[in-house]
Amino acid sequence: MRAFFIYLSKLQWMRGLILKLAFARKASRRFVAGETAQAAIEAVRQLNRQNILATLDHLGEDVHTEADARSACDDYVRLLDLIHQSGVLSHVSLKLTQFGLDVSGDLCCELVASVTEKAAQVGTFVRIDMEDSSHIERTLAVYRDMRRKYSNIGIVVQAYLYRTEGDIKRLVNDGIATVRLVKGAYKEPSSVAFPRKADVDANMVKLMQFMLGDEARAHGAHLAMATHDVKMIEATNKFVAEHNISKDAFEFQMLYGIRRDLQQQLAAEGYKMRVYVPYGNEWYPYFMRRLAERPANIWFILSNFFRP
Numbered sequence: 001m002r003a004f005f006i007y008l009s010k011l012q013w014m015r016g017l018i019l020k021l022a023f024a025r026k027a028s029r030r031f032v033a034g035e036t037a038q039a040a041i042e043a044v045r046q047l048n049r050q051n052i053l054a055t056l057d058h059l060g061e062d063v064h065t066e067a068d069a070r071s072a073c074d075d076y077v078r079l080l081d082l083i084h085q086s087g088v089l090s091h092v093s094l095k096l097t098q099f100g101l102d103v104s105g106d107l108c109c110e111l112v113a114s115v116t117e118k119a120a121q122v123g124t125f126v127r128i129d130m131e132d133s134s135h136i137e138r139t140l141a142v143y144r145d146m147r148r149k150y151s152n153i154g155i156v157v158q159a160y161l162y163r164t165e166g167d168i169k170r171l172v173n174d175g176i177a178t179v180r181l182v183k184g185a186y187k188e189p190s191s192v193a194f195p196r197k198a199d200v201d202a203n204m205v206k207l208m209q210f211m212l213g214d215e216a217r218a219h220g221a222h223l224a225m226a227t228h229d230v231k232m233i234e235a236t237n238k239f240v241a242e243h244n245i246s247k248d249a250f251e252f253q254m255l256y257g258i259r260r261d262l263q264q265q266l267a268a269e270g271y272k273m274r275v276y277v278p279y280g281n282e283w284y285p286y287f288m289r290r291l292a293e294r295p296a297n298i299w300f301i302l303s304n305f306f307r308p
């Protein structure tokens, strides 16, 4: 089921069809804050009222022309102005294929630098999301390039990949491990990723412990533990308590619309909680990946179809 939905997420004709369906658009609102930046800022404002921070993502990926990449960059610069003017507490998250990674590496670096520079001016932070494994090497290269000039930028690493332990160790050694740790949302072959969920979970715990350990923190490592999995959250809280690590030395992150109860509970317990808030009209692939993660969401979609 998971593989099937990830496969669908890549089909352009399916995207065209689903985007036109009113009930699908309505259902997408469970995971997407709206189609405009204003709607997303309002969603962030509501989260901030509950002591929850945010990271805003203007949905888009797989851009194939320079003009589209430049337009995505302009949208982010406007979004950063809006964050500043509205006073909401939010970072931004972006995908490098939206910034022309598949068009030209130099173009991508130029555009991400513009956004990061702008984020620095308005006192906020940029997170580079991680996409499928064919983009990892180039994504890490862009990140390393940005870190030579900026400190307000971080990266995502995926616990399902065999290579991630080595990647994290290199980032720590180089003093640039500002990392969001996730399980991984794409369909990857067993040659690059653990096929069994139990192994992904065990690796996530191992990487969390390494990132929060003395050695990594002495090298300036910062962890954003991004998961809705109660077992992962409990393992983190246990490790933090046992090693007397302060609650503000790391943060939890979750996706908009998923486990709101847990988001509020962790914030109320004094943990730093940040929610990833996607918006825009390019919601199709993001939405399909959320369905892939939890087949029960399909019933939720169908119920929207029958609701007036």
Ligand SMILES: Cc1cc2nc3c(=O)[nH]c(=O)nc-3n(C[C@H](O)[C@H](O)[C@H](O)COP(=O)(O)OP(=O)(O)OC[C@H]3O[C@@H](n4cnc5c(N)ncnc54)[C@H](O)[C@@H]3O)c2cc1C
Binding pocket: 128, 129, 130, 131, 156, 158, 182, 183, 184, 185, 186, 226, 227, 228, 229, 230, 253, 254, 255, 258, 259, 275, 276, 289, 290, 291, 293, 294, 297
């Ligand atoms: C802030 C954030 C940023 C992310 N950025 C990236 C990225 O850059 N690259 C990348 O590859 N992946 C990213 N992901 C997605 C991630 O890789 C996983 O696919 C996703 O988080 C599901 O894994 P899980 O850790 O929640 O654990 P799981 O074991 O998948 O789920 C644990 C529990 O969480 C709940 N849950 C999980 N997913 C859903 C869902 N879709 N709908 C409803 N309930 C759900 C269910 O209760 C489930 O039992 C991100 C996730 C988060 C939270």
